[in-house]
Amino acid sequence: GRSHGIHAEPMSFGLKFALWWDEMRRHKVRLAQTREAVGVGKISGPVGTYASVPPEVEETVCSELGLEPAPVSNQIIQRDRHAQYVQTLALIAASLDKFATEIRALQRTEVREVEEPFGTPGFVTTGSSAMPHKRNPEICERICGLARLVRGHTITALDNVPLWHERDISHSSAERMILPDSSLAVDYILERFTEVVKGMRVYPERMMVNLELTRGLPFSPRVMLALVESGMQRTDAYKKVQGLAMRTWDEGLDFRQLLRNDSEVTDAIGQEHLESLFDYTHFLRYVGHTYKRLGFNVPAKAS
Template structure:
């Protein structure tokens, strides 16, 4: 991922220095347990442990000749270890090191993603509580539907992100495996207890069964969890972008002092952070497809997945952590304009109460649903066409309606409060009391 959309802490996980350090740790741990088993002399292991080191630039130079990164790494590290290096990588294949290290890196990255997710969930929770009772308009198809509260928008995002957190945690647990089982996973030249020891020290579990590699359905599930989470962030970013449109300007993402919105138009206050979240989310989601295509490898392994993974796994984790961070900033600093929200509620001049009118005509007047619908829709279409009219005013002047609904009935129907009566129940279900 380019530096522009990377936070340093998670980017460091995917640097070659960190990867090679994990490789070194795996090789040393494998030698350590073999020493405990009496397979390596103590003095040789001390040589390995004390002298094992590498230099990234030297590894890359060797790789340019041998075209194999693990061989280049081992050649470089053993040049520092000396003769005792003959014990290193005994009975292992390259994927024992590479795949196990990749799983460690994916766990490390997910821990940062989960930490940021927890911070975002808490920020959303606070906004949901703060705006629980602030009425706003609910929309379907982009058209005003019925009243709801701004808090419910946050509450929905809160619960959605809690589900995402559960998916991310499951993905972390599923990828937290290692394999040191040899060329096709049969432990032909290494004992399973070595794998168990190394994995335990790395915070992993041994993969119950592997080929030359850890099966890529695990990686696909991990990437899918990232993709769904990114989609949720895009959904709420889009909500903010729509609510920030000049016609309503009900909410607005933070706009800092000195920030510029346009090179041509000095007045512009664009939702650029949310637009960035939406754009980067598309990258994360599209990378899921690559991860899915990496699942069907040939027989016990081919290398078609490797080049793709070196791009999409680091990029996706870095990108998701970045947009989580940006969404956290937006949520914590979101500008909310109650007057604009109230004004927007009224712009359809009562049309948003049409369903309650319909139901009252049916229930109180014994009118068929079809006839009641025809009455209400006829007045509603007239209000759409003539901005000087209101739905309540037209209904009050209709003799057919007057036979069923008196002025007090209409006053009761055209109140927002009944629409919000069950908000507390929803919050109770979510534990947002």
């Protein structure tokens, strides 16, 4: 795991995907709500008074079209409904942007824990025309770019809400652009990201290499808490562990070895307890609980 781009505590790669899955599940609910919001019609006359056509006609026509009559309208269906649709699409696009950005960051040469598909049918086979060695995350980059386009359309959709009196047509020309563009863009990036996930290359060995880069520093919270449990004041425990951690950063030393050599630490928690703190499985012991909460079937050993 990383926060602020810096190694944090270990986590499972599956937990990252569970987070994404849950986010998309919320979007599915939002889409259903948005479908209900935009699934209305009106035939209520020029200003909504049914001066020329009775409400029964509106009800009959809407029923035939699978729409609900708008409870009240003027010359048009109110554009807050359309704005909700575009905003929902923008939220979906923003999530896909987030997911794709994560893959791009994890594909960097210095990290290389995952890669989007490369060289297989339907995917790019050339990373750079000048540098034959390149395997660039071009599909994810494309997803990020199109997500920006969709987010930009939300401003126009909101600007279409305030119209003059019972209607003007300042919204019309803009909607002819933003509604199909947003819909097509989100459909496209959803399809492409699905393909990325299905064909993604995952390198667990590289993940382990990266875990070891900081020479035991991800275990610093466990050491600090163990010192607190032994009776040390939390501020003192924090300063003690932080001081050794900074030496690990600055001098390239091994964090666990520094702890072993520190009598204040070993006197407080003992060598055996200290060694037991450096266990990656500790951080994953509740991952199965999260999966179950999401409704996934998991083996007993994963819980």
